[in-house]
Amino acid sequence: MLAGRCRWCDGDAEVFLPYARLSLCRTHFKEYIVRRVRRTIEKYRMIKEGERVLVALSGGKDSLVLLHVLLAMKNSNDPKLSLNCDLEAVTLDLGIRGYSEKCVSVACAYCDEFNVPHYTVKLIELAGFTIDDMASQRRPACSVCGVVKRYVLNKVGVEMGFDRLAMGHNLDDEAAVLLSNYLSANVELLSRQHPVLPAREGMVSRIKPLFEVSESETSMYAQFQGLTPVDGKCPYAVTPSTHRFKRALNALEEEAPATKIKMVRGFIERVKPLLDNIETPPGKCAVCGYPSSSGICGFCRLKKAYGPM
Ligand code: FES
Numbered sequence: 592m593l594a595g596r597c598r599w600c601d602g603d604a605e606v607f608l609p610y611a612r613l614s615l616c617r618t619h620f621k622e623y624i625v626r627r628v629r630r631t632i633e634k635y636r637m638i639k640e641g642e643r644v645l646v647a648l649s650g651g652k653d654s655l656v657l658l659h660v661l662l663a664m665k666n667s668n669d670p671k672l673s674l675n676c677d678l679e680a681v682t683l684d685l686g687i688r689g690y691s692e693k694c695v696s697v698a699c700a701y702c703d704e705f706n707v708p709h710y711t712v713k714l715i716e717l718a719g720f721t722i723d724d725m726a727s728q729r730r731p732a733c734s735v736c737g738v739v740k741r742y743v744l745n746k747v748g749v750e751m752g753f754d755r756l757a758m759g760h761n762l763d764d765e766a767a768v769l770l771s772n773y774l775s776a777n778v779e780l781l782s783r784q785h786p787v788l789p790a791r792e793g794m795v796s797r798i799k800p801l802f803e804v805s806e807s808e809t810s811m812y813a814q815f816q817g818l819t820p821v822d823g824k825c826p827y828a829v830t831p832s833t834h835r836f837k838r839a840l841n842a843l844e845e846e847a848p849a850t851k852i853k854m855v856r857g858f859i860e861r862v863k864p865l866l867d868n869i870e871t872p873p874g875k876c877a878v879c880g881y882p883s884s885s886g887i888c889g890f891c892r893l894k895k896a897y898g899p900m
């Protein structure tokens with residue numbers, strides 16, 4: 592469908608959002624997304640006044656959009672939009688030759704431009720190995736890369752005393768994981784699925800402010816705002832298992848707009864409360880002391896296998 596006129600200013604619309612039956616110009620599309628994320632933050636109490644927020648900035652599209660939206664709120668004079676918090680960013684250098692350098696340089700340039708304090712954490716310095724080292728010795732590095740990222744980002748958040756770790760997951764990611772967990776009836780994982788994970792000993796609170804913004808919306812936002820994410824893909828990337836769930840959900844969304852948001856909100860409001868007593872808090876890793884559901888955490892096991900002798 593053609594976009595027509597912008598509902599908010601009557602200028603030329605560049606976007607049509609079927610689930611809201613809304614046409615918007617470029618400027619008002621940005622405002623619409625910022626307002627929506629602001630409401631999400633408010634509704635789920637993701638960030639409180641004056642908190643220190645660490646944004647996980649991979650250099651990919653979603654993380655750039657997340658920081659851009661949060662900065663728009665921080666710099667806004669509109670009381671409905673403004674967000675009083677301290678924003679900093681961290682990028683993990685995984686040591687993937689030809690790729691990690693590009694991610695770090697995109698993230699550094701972006702934080703320089705927007706004046707955001709930025710840290711780069713090198714996996715080699717923290718663990719004594721890189722993803723390249725792992726990939727040269729074993730099967731798909733991608734399967735363990737998530738363990739490494741979660742562990743290191745959490746550790747940085749905890750050790751630097753941040754109140755929140757903000758991740759760039761969008762609505763499509765959230766809906767696909769939810770569908771996958773439903774289909775496999777994985778009650779344990781379902782019980783942990785929420786856009787706000789509270790802090791506990793050894794864990795910084797993890798938030799997903801973009802979880803009500805779709806992948807196509809983050810793409811349009813990045814394009815309209817001239818954000819240039821890292822060029823190219825990780826050389827170890829394999830098609831994620833959630834890909835087919837995303838395809839199925841896109842087909843449903845096409846037929847019945849708002850399917851994804853209804854599914855995700857419905858889960859949080861009506862299903863998740865029923866699962867709250869299932870979740871068991873993890874114990875501690877015997878080596879590093881960070882939370883772990885088995886005796887030694889996944890990261891320490893990797894360090895033992897691939898780190899220096
Ligand atoms: Fe982790 Fe590709 S980014 S293996």
Ligand code: ZN
Nearest residue numbers: 597600616619
């Ligand atoms: Zn407009």
Ligand code: ZN
Nearest residue numbers: 876879888891
């Ligand atoms: Zn450990």
